[in-house]
Amino acid sequence: MRRYLTAGVALAMAGGLLVGCGGGDSAGASNEINLIMSNHPWQRAIEPLIGDFERESGVKVRVQTFAEQQMRDKVQLNLQSRSSAMDVFMALPSREGPQFARSNYYEPLDSYVSGAADYDVEDFPEAVRTGMTVDDKQIAAPINVEAVVLYYRKDLFREYNLTPPTTLAELTSTAAAIKDRSNGQVTPLALRGQSTALPFTFGPFLHARGVEWTKEDKVTPNFDDPRAVEAIDQYATLAREYGPDGVVNNTFTQSSALMAAGNAAMMLESSNEVSSLTDPGSSKVADDLGVVSFPAGEAGSRTTILSWGLAISSFSQKKDAAWKFVEWATGAEVQQKLTESGIAPPRSSVAGSEAYTSSLDTELLKEWNEVLTSAQTTGSTEVGPVGVAAPEMRKIIGDAVGLAILGRASAAEAAKQIQDGLAPQLAKNEG
Amino acid sequence: MVTTSQSDVSRSGQPERGAPPPAQRRRRRRRVDPTARGILPFVLPALLATGALVLVPIFYTLWLSITDRRPDGTNAGLLGFGNYREMLSTPEFWNSLRVTIFLFVVCLVVETLLGLVLGYVMSLDVPGRRIFQGMMLIPAITASVAVGLLWLLIMDPTLGAANQLLGAIGIDPVIWLGDPSIAPWSIALVDIWQWTPFMALIISAGIRALPEEPFEAAAIDGASGWRTAWHIGLPLLRPVLTVAILLRTVDLVRFFDTVYIMTQGGPVNATNTLNVYGYRAAFIDQAPSYAAALQITLLVLVIGIAGLFTWLRSREAK
Numbered sequence: 171m172r173r174y175l176t177a178g179v180a181l182a183m184a185g186g187l188l189v190g191c192g193g194g195d196s197a198g199a200s201n202e203i204n205l206i207m208s209n210h211p212w213q214r215a216i217e218p219l220i221g222d223f224e225r226e227s228g229v230k231v232r233v234q235t236f237a238e239q240q241m242r243d244k245v246q247l248n249l250q251s252r253s254s255a256m257d258v259f260m261a262l263p264s265r266e267g268p269q270f271a272r273s274n275y276y277e278p279l280d281s282y283v284s285g286a287a288d289y290d291v292e293d294f295p296e297a298v299r300t301g302m303t304v305d306d307k308q309i310a311a312p313i314n315v316e317a318v319v320l321y322y323r324k325d326l327f328r329e330y331n332l333t334p335p336t337t338l339a340e341l342t343s344t345a346a347a348i349k350d351r352s353n354g355q356v357t358p359l360a361l362r363g364q365s366t367a368l369p370f371t372f373g374p375f376l377h378a379r380g381v382e383w384t385k386e387d388k389v390t391p392n393f394d395d396p397r398a399v400e401a402i403d404q405y406a407t408l409a410r411e412y413g414p415d416g417v418v419n420n421t422f423t424q425s426s427a428l429m430a431a432g433n434a435a436m437m438l439e440s441s442n443e444v445s446s447l448t449d450p451g452s453s454k455v456a457d458d459l460g461v462v463s464f465p466a467g468e469a470g471s472r473t474t475i476l477s478w479g480l481a482i483s484s485f486s487q488k489k490d491a492a493w494k495f496v497e498w499a500t501g502a503e504v505q506q507k508l509t510e511s512g513i514a515p516p517r518s519s520v521a522g523s524e525a526y527t528s529s530l531d532t533e534l535l536k537e538w539n540e541v542l543t544s545a546q547t548t549g550s551t552e553v554g555p556v557g558v559a560a561p562e563m564r565k566i567i568g569d570a571v572g573l574a575i576l577g578r579a580s581a582a583e584a585a586k587q588i589q590d591g592l593a594p595q596l597a598k599n600e601g
Numbered sequence: 602m603v604t605t606s607q608s609d610v611s612r613s614g615q616p617e618r619g620a621p622p623p624a625q626r627r628r629r630r631r632r633v634d635p636t637a638r639g640i641l642p643f644v645l646p647a648l649l650a651t652g653a654l655v656l657v658p659i660f661y662t663l664w665l666s667i668t669d670r671r672p673d674g675t676n677a678g679l680l681g682f683g684n685y686r687e688m689l690s691t692p693e694f695w696n697s698l699r700v701t702i703f704l705f706v707v708c709l710v711v712e713t714l715l716g717l718v719l720g721y722v723m724s725l726d727v728p729g730r731r732i733f734q735g736m737m738l739i740p741a742i743t744a745s746v747a748v749g750l751l752w753l754l755i756m757d758p759t760l761g762a763a764n765q766l767l768g769a770i771g772i773d774p775v776i777w778l779g780d781p782s783i784a785p786w787s788i789a790l791v792d793i794w795q796w797t798p799f800m801a802l803i804i805s806a807g808i809r810a811l812p813e814e815p816f817e818a819a820a821i822d823g824a825s826g827w828r829t830a831w832h833i834g835l836p837l838l839r840p841v842l843t844v845a846i847l848l849r850t851v852d853l854v855r856f857f858d859t860v861y862i863m864t865q866g867g868p869v870n871a872t873n874t875l876n877v878y879g880y881r882a883a884f885i886d887q888a889p890s891y892a893a894a895l896q897i898t899l900l901v902l903v904i905g906i907a908g909l910f911t912w913l914r915s916r917e918a919k
Contacts, residue, residue: 243884250889252674269887273673357759363779365867366885415758416779418868424757433759561885572869576781 215511310479365568378467716800749862807841
């Protein structure tokens with residue numbers, strides 16, 4: 171008996187590890203929608219404004235906010251279980267667009283957009299709209315734009331008598347000079363090394379050399395191109411020789427913390443980080459910061475740009491109320507207000523407005539706006555290879571480049587590993 | 602709750618020295634006879650709840666693992682052992698199994714040994730014992746997410762406290778989480794920090810409950826301290842130790858939270874435990890059926906190891 175009981179207890183404890191997804195549908199009142207957001211500068215900027223929407227529209231918005239990965243888990247749980255408990259969610263179409271679209275998770279917005287007289291979807295630049303489109307359907311409405319930019323410390327550059335790098339070759343030589351002139355006391359360049367996060371900052375090294383993730387057919391990976399090997403080699407060298415200790419575990423959190431603490435001279439990161447780096451409460455370098463475009467290669471400066479969007483769940487039972495919210499949150503008036511909190515506006519009318527440009531009152535913000543504006547015409551919207559297996563493909567790239575950073579594989583071996591790893595994942599797009 | 606029922610069982614069933622004669626024992630056992638009339642209404646709710654919360658998910662997961670469930674909620678039908686075959690031919694599965702077993706063995710051995718030493722110290726009647734006991738529990742009752750975030754800050758190679766302390770005594774900085782050969786040890790360190798006090802508490806309670814007579818007899822016979830501990834203390838403690846080890850085993854084999862917070866299985870999969878791998882498959886790669894196969898494998902592993910301990914214990918009891 172005792173043995174059975176012990177076994178039973180073990181079984182019960184083991185049972186706890188199996189995912190039991192519950193969470194019934196809390197439909198709520200008919201004029202109430204559920205919004206799930208990621209902890210993000212846009213979320214912090216929009217939350218205080220939601221009260222205005224509720225008063226104007228009579229729709230009550232219930233907000234849930236999570237850290238980015240936890241938000242994805244929550245959103246996926248809702249979608250996989252076809253729950254109507256979530257109406258609107260923050261979406262990253264560059265990452266999960268094709269994957270979610272194939273599973274019919276998104277409510278296509280085209281008919282809503284064309285039915286809204288004042289919405290003016292043409293106001294969004296074409297690159298931004300393309301980023302929100304899968305199979306000719308608009309799956310989300312753009313809420314911001316962000317791009318990989320190069321931050322640098324003006325005070326240190328003056329001290330070392332350096333100018334910010336404008337080409338890929340100068341990027342490495344500047345990093346070497348910083349290492350040399352600071353006697354190794356300052357990390358020359360903070361950049362990403364964590365496998366799934368790395369493609370965002372690695373992509374520009376590839377694109378600036380004129381190489382795309384895949385060949386024209388979109389199913390053959392491009393890592394048999396010698397220029398891709400060069401890109402891996404440069405990224406790995408920068409990370410290994412001039413990056414922070416333990417760089418393979420770093421993403422924007424660690425890079426920004428290093429930069430804000432004054433331990434790094436340059437940082438390759440999203441343009442979003444400007445808000446935390448210029449906050450004197452959390453940043454020691456708020457007054458010494460400069461921003462320049464991603465350095466140019468043979469194909470010019472081609473950074474990665476992406477937009478977050480607002481999507482409506484196809485399982486929502488309050489799609490009209492949900493669209494009302496999306497229309498309001500991505501309309502020109504609200505985007506104008508959001509710029510006051512440092513959100514780069516995706517709408518051209520807002521980005522070019524007098525009210526916005528005159529609000530950019532520091533040298534840094536002016537530089538930042540110029541860099542971001544030019545990124546919207548020169549940048550690539552492909553953060554990683556496009557496909558239903560996008561997250562998995564990014565991990566394959568990140569793992570292989572990580573091995574090269576650690577010196578456990580040569581750049582050529584890493585490229586081969588990516589080439590072989592991506593092929594079956596890209597093939598999934600066909601099915 | 603689990604602990605209590607466990608130790609109750611062992612107390613009533615364990616034939617300890619000076620146990621009652623067989624007849625008396627049988628009578629005592631009849632008192633908890635599960636087939637007794639009238640007991641059903643009291644047991645039924647618990648049985649139903651257990652069935653709904655434990656058995657249903659297990660069988661549903663089993664069903665998922667042999668079918669092809671798509672992320673859009675449809676199921677393309679039976680696959681048989683296809684998911685398991687794919688799993689066995691994936692190098693990442695074998696890597697994650699290796700990582701899981703590494704963490705299990707290292708953490709369990711260190712936590713048990715340190716727990717014995719600490720538990721002994723805590724069982725002594727010294728002033729301030731209760732305050733010390735309370736403080737010891739803090740790591741175990743802190744949410745693992747908070748523990749992970751805290752250690753992530755401590756182990757930051759440049760800004761973290763760990764390397765600043767090492768630097769103060771002239772030791773070169775350690776790449777705690779960014780080096781694939783060190784990261785698993787760092788994760789083990791966090792687990793040991795978090796759970797050794799828990800082991801020590803169970804063990805100290807066990808030590809304090811031990812009968813005094815055998816130790817007095819050993820002292821009269823002139824046995825040395827070590828011999829007394831090894832030949833009398835440890836064997837008497839074994840039931841308590843087994844329970845403590847069993848509890849840690851189940852937790853360690855399904856190692857997830859601190860890894861997920863601190864490294865997400867990286868760098869280059871060096872800390873990718875089976876459970877983290879399964880999570881990735883389900884929620885990031887959107888392969889629910891493959892993830893179910895991984896979880897069932899994990900379940901078999903947990904039951905296997907727990908069963909092994911139970912069997913060893915029952916063999917010794919004979």
